[in-house]
Amino acid sequence: MTTDPVLTAIDAAVEALRARPHAHWLLAFSGGKDSTAALKIILAAYRKSGLASLNLTVIYCDTGVENPVLDIYVKSTFLALEAEFAHRGDGFATKILRAPVQDRFFVRIVGRGYPPPTNSFRWCTPSLRIRPVSRFIEAQDPQNTVVVLGLRRSESEQRDRSLAKSGEGLWQKQREGNRDYDLFLPILDLKVSEVWDAIFWLSAPTSIRARPLQELYRDASGECPVIKAPSAPPCASGRFGCWTCTVVRRDKSASKLIDAGYVELRPYFEFRNWLSEIRNDPDMRWPQRRSGSLGMGPFTIEARKAILRRIDELEDATRSEILDAAERGAIASLWRLDEYKRLSFR
Ligand code: SF4
Incomplete structure (x- = not known):
């Protein structure tokens, strides 16, 4: 019996695949080190399992x-x-998920305030x-689906406690809607160094380049969860996250990336700081909540227009598209609805 933690993780995954060879395996991929290691271990296990094909979908939100x-x-x-999977012909697929337009970050902020x-x-x-991934999972047959997550036991004391409480080891249950799905956690017992061992040692998939990933981690760390599992770390505790994130007081990862030479991030960083500053400016907020109760409500229409102007400037400065046509259309419709309301708040 092997004592190498990565090989042990692969053997456990071989057992899991052999136990559920006809299931639809859904692997939640964030691009960060943990989900990358989980993917590599599943592919190594697949090779070792002797299965002729596997219905595996790698999802990215x-x-x-x-x-x-x-x-x-x-x-x-x-x-x-995606190209590598198509070439291999083992039954592997990829799927990119996105929130519906009305739920997107700037549609909520600029459109609804x-x-x-x-x-x-x-x-x-x-x-x-969470919701885009939940919706995708909920559309699958719970009897025939296994969700794979790159969660690890040693991430933090808080996570250790919740994992210890759930007490089910590599196999756990995940509730989506009103149905329970099987959750498989192939890297649960790996330490950070072992996660990197898995990423560097295991060859498949070849499209994942270990060195650039490691270099990004030198300047940023962590990853945000896409599933509300009991053991998942809180979003924004990891920084493979949104550039707009105002949940963290200071976006240390972005500043480290800028210091490391990614100066193209500076305009995003400045915008995010500005957004954080104006958040609690009473002049930019309705004096009433949408529920009617007194207190700081949504951004005023003027504030939303000011934010949109800054987004336009940011798009010019970075030559990138931050809001697409559908999002701009949704914002314009939401403004029309709120234009009626604002008179009543004056
Ligand atoms: S990274 Fe920050 S802004 Fe993005 S979803 Fe997580 S908490 Fe929200």
Whole structure:
């Protein structure tokens, strides 16, 4: 019996695949190190299992506001993965998920006037990450689906406690809607160094380049979860996340990336800081909530227009598209609805 943790993880995954050879295996991929290691272990296990094919779908949830440097890495990796899977012909597939237009980050802020998220009002995680993935999982047959996550036991004391409580080891249950799905956690017992061992040692998929990923991690760390599993770390605790994130007080990963030479991030970073500053300016918020209760409500229409102007400037400065046509159309419709309301708040 092997004592190498990576080989042990592969053997456990071989057993899991052999136990459920006809299931639809859904692997949630963020581009970060943990989900990358989970994918590599599943592919190594598949090779070792002797199975002739596997119904494996790697899903990636695109929030539309991912850190641009990491976004380029993840999207190019994902495209290469798609081509590699098509070439292999083993039954592997990829799927990019996105929140519906009305739930996207800037449609909520600029269109509906939502204040940027904070720890106590973190509306973004369910809208941008959890729900798109949940909806996709809920559309699958619970009897015949296994969800694979790159969660690890040693990530933090908090996670250790919740994992210890759930007490089910590599196999757990995940509730989506009103149905339970099987959750398989292939890297649960790996330490960070072993995760990197798996990424560097295991060859498949070849489209994942270990060195650039490691270099990105030198300047940024962690990854946001896409599933509300009991053991998942809170979103924004990892920084493979949104460039707009105002949940963290200071975006240390972005500043480290800028210091490391990714100066193209500077305009995004400045915009995010500005958004955080104006959040609690009473002049920019309705004096009433949408529920009618007194207190800081949504951004005023003028504030939303000011934010949109800054987004336009940011698009010019970065030569990138931050809002697409559908999002701009949704914002215009939401403004028309709120134009009627604002008179009553004056
Ligand atoms: S990274 Fe920040 S903004 Fe993005 S979903 Fe997570 S908490 Fe929200």
